[in-house]
Amino acid sequence: MSIIEMKEVKKEYSLGETKVHALRGIDFSVEEGDFLSVVGPSGSGKTTLLNIIGCIDNATAGSVKIHNEETTAMNDIQLTYLRLYKIGFIFQTFNLIPVLDVRENVEFPLLLMKKFSRDEINKRSDKIIDEVGIKEFIKHKPAELSGGQRQRVAIARALITNPDIVLADEPTANLDSVTGEKILELMKELNRIEKTTFIFSTHDPDVIKYANHIVKLKDGSIVN
Amino acid sequence: MSLVFKIAFRNLWRHKGKSLVIGIILFFGALVMTMGNAVINGMDRGIRENLVERFTGHAVIMSTNRLVDDIWSGIPMPKEMPVIGGYPEVRDLLLSDDDIAQILPAAMGLTLILNEESDFAYSFLVGVEFENYQRMFLSNVTAIEGKLLDNGERGLLLTDGARNFIYEQTGWWILPTGGDIIEEHLSDEALSNKATLETPDNLVLMGFSGSGDALDVRTEIKGIVRYNRLNELFKGVSFIDIETFRECFNYLTASDSVTEVEEKTKELLTLEGDDLDALFESGDIFSMVDMSAQIGTPTEIKIEVPDRDAEIDIDAGAYNTVFIKFKDGANHQEAIERIASALEENRMDARIVNWQDASGMLSQMAGIARVFLTGVVLFIFFVAIIIIMNTLSMAAMERTTEIGMMRAVGAQKNFIAKMFSAETFALSFMFGGAGILVGILLVFIIRAMQIPVTNDLAQFIFGGDIASPFIDFGTLLSIVIQLIIVTLLSLIYPVVLARKITPLDAVSRN
Numbered sequence: 262m263s264i265i266e267m268k269e270v271k272k273e274y275s276l277g278e279t280k281v282h283a284l285r286g287i288d289f290s291v292e293e294g295d296f297l298s299v300v301g302p303s304g305s306g307k308t309t310l311l312n313i314i315g316c317i318d319n320a321t322a323g324s325v326k327i328h329n330e331e332t333t334a335m336n337d338i339q340l341t342y343l344r345l346y347k348i349g350f351i352f353q354t355f356n357l358i359p360v361l362d363v364r365e366n367v368e369f370p371l372l373l374m375k376k377f378s379r380d381e382i383n384k385r386s387d388k389i390i391d392e393v394g395i396k397e398f399i400k401h402k403p404a405e406l407s408g409g410q411r412q413r414v415a416i417a418r419a420l421i422t423n424p425d426i427v428l429a430d431e432p433t434a435n436l437d438s439v440t441g442e443k444i445l446e447l448m449k450e451l452n453r454i455e456k457t458t459f460i461f462s463t464h465d466p467d468v469i470k471y472a473n474h475i476v477k478l479k480d481g482s483i484v485n
Numbered sequence: 486m487s488l489v490f491k492i493a494f495r496n497l498w499r500h501k502g503k504s505l506v507i508g509i510i511l512f513f514g515a516l517v518m519t520m521g522n523a524v525i526n527g528m529d530r531g532i533r534e535n536l537v538e539r540f541t542g543h544a545v546i547m548s549t550n551r552l553v554d555d556i557w558s559g560i561p562m563p564k565e566m567p568v569i570g571g572y573p574e575v576r577d578l579l580l581s582d583d584d585i586a587q588i589l590p591a592a593m594g595l596t597l598i599l600n601e602e603s604d605f606a607y608s609f610l611v612g613v614e615f616e617n618y619q620r621m622f623l624s625n626v627t628a629i630e631g632k633l634l635d636n637g638e639r640g641l642l643l644t645d646g647a648r649n650f651i652y653e654q655t656g657w658w659i660l661p662t663g664g665d666i667i668e669e670h671l672s673d674e675a676l677s678n679k680a681t682l683e684t685p686d687n688l689v690l691m692g693f694s695g696s697g698d699a700l701d702v703r704t705e706i707k708g709i710v711r712y713n714r715l716n717e718l719f720k721g722v723s724f725i726d727i728e729t730f731r732e733c734f735n736y737l738t739a740s741d742s743v744t745e746v747e748e749k750t751k752e753l754l755t756l757e758g759d760d761l762d763a764l765f766e767s768g769d770i771f772s773m774v775d776m777s778a779q780i781g782t783p784t785e786i787k788i789e790v791p792d793r794d795a796e797i798d799i800d801a802g803a804y805n806t807v808f809i810k811f812k813d814g815a816n817h818q819e820a821i822e823r824i825a826s827a828l829e830e831n832r833m834d835a836r837i838v839n840w841q842d843a844s845g846m847l848s849q850m851a852g853i854a855r856v857f858l859t860g861v862v863l864f865i866f867f868v869a870i871i872i873i874m875n876t877l878s879m880a881a882m883e884r885t886t887e888i889g890m891m892r893a894v895g896a897q898k899n900f901i902a903k904m905f906s907a908e909t910f911a912l913s914f915m916f917g918g919a920g921i922l923v924g925i926l927l928v929f930i931i932r933a934m935q936i937p938v939t940n941d942l943a944q945f946i947f948g949g950d951i952a953s954p955f956i957d958f959g960t961l962l963s964i965v966i967q968l969i970i971v972t973l974l975s976l977i978y979p980v981v982l983a984r985k986i987t988p989l990d991a992v993s994r995n
Contacts (some may be wrong), residue, residue, distance in 0.1 A: 274602050286528075300946050308992070312992060315893070318989050337898065341892065352890070352991075352992070358492065358890070358891070359499065359887065360498075369894065370894050453938075
């Protein structure tokens, strides 16, 4: 069953008087539980595609459906709820909240939901922190962690709400190769255990081997 | 602690520099607000306690023929200070009003002070039964030389300010009867001329009357006095017993009223309207009067003082002013309107004026000072709002990545607004609160130090001769509300900016 469906999705930017075609009519769908990699060179539109799937950018034209719901017609409040409940984000630069410690960063989306008891939140965060292997750093602030540890925190934060989709934009770009591999193995493992759909972008050919499916982008179009 | 407050407090600590800048502005803003409000309070109370309680009362009665309401300022021309006709009836009406606590009839006017060399000075005098005056106006007058007047006692109480003025004009250093020169009371100039000082203990006064019917009256100086409050402002206003005042101005005195009425006059008074023509029948209604009796040098003039032992109703003489104090809790406006109607209905030659109008320039000065102070406080508000708004806006832009990421993982715009508001209100509470507390402390210190105020305007600003700002609960509440308004106004633009930050802004920055 398709969890994401995109039809004729276009994205254009204006740079002064120049129009940049970031996406030129993308058609593709993603199956539930997939581990999909979006690959392509810099400027091919990988990040734009992920941003539109993650509802943090709007398509200029076309249709984007998540769980059969058209996201292009949603207002800001609906999109924010969608991101909170259905989508997890892992950013290239980790993007943790600097003033919160590891546990608080991981719990952040659950606290925004305001529907779980403290016990439930603790139970969930303990479990996910344990799974991503950062239990001993639970009281550390992001600034006290290495890049790999921070990305693990970001993964735990993305997964704590049991989202349908996790989007990871070049999650290993700022990590050394060993750490990067460990992160990808972790994501793969969580994909297997939690059945969460993972979509990650990369331009690293070594990373591609982890993907179940690959979408190749070039100049804003799918080339495979 | 809620997530918003947790993040807000930690952010404040993380951005200590900015927090401190905003905090310091809030601290000084709150401090100035507190002090400014305390001074305005002090001014309000000062005017009430000093001007109302010690000089004008809550309202003043004057003749309907009086052209100006202001009883203190300017040189009152005769037509502007007519006597109140039928004072006993006016008095009875006032005393029957349930809201009136006290009344004090008086006569006020400018008198010329003459000497043999034809030099002259002048002094504004209040003719009054002085013990009654002291009772009405909280014993606001103290004798620094000589004594105060008793009711019924004749004489003049000259303020030290008026004495200095007379010295400058005539070269006389006035002393109370039987008094000696007190060196520390001498002005600098008088001190340098101490050996040759002329020190009269009586003065010849002449009411300043444009109609030319004022008389010269020699009066003993009973005391040199000072006002306990607002002395600088009122140092030109001295006191005289009411009967001497009436004589100076050729008003009807109480003594006149007990003079035997001639048979002819009785007849005139009992004439019916129809018999008015009879007035002119005998042809002796006009007669020549020898006015030379009133011409001469001041020293030659003698006024025959009536026998004080005779039973005299002092209120039978003329007054031109009645001071009124209302009872506590009385609605002054209502009472004034009611009395005004009653005076009009009874066709009395009297009208009522509230203390603000009766004080004229003095209450206007207070109003101007209050507007100025309020303007200063508002200006500080404005500057504080601009600086805080600017600093917060910069902070919002610098935190684009953090805010955008929060939005990406599911934080609504309201969460961001709450976070910013919590940060600013926390600063406002801590630093603004400290500013208010320090302000209150300073107010207490200023009061405890009893700092004397000699400048006229400053006396109004500080509510008297001593700087006496004060804070009450209502003012405190108003300061807190003002601080909240400043905080809210400072927040609006930065919050709008922060709410506009999108997850895409965070991603783009990466």
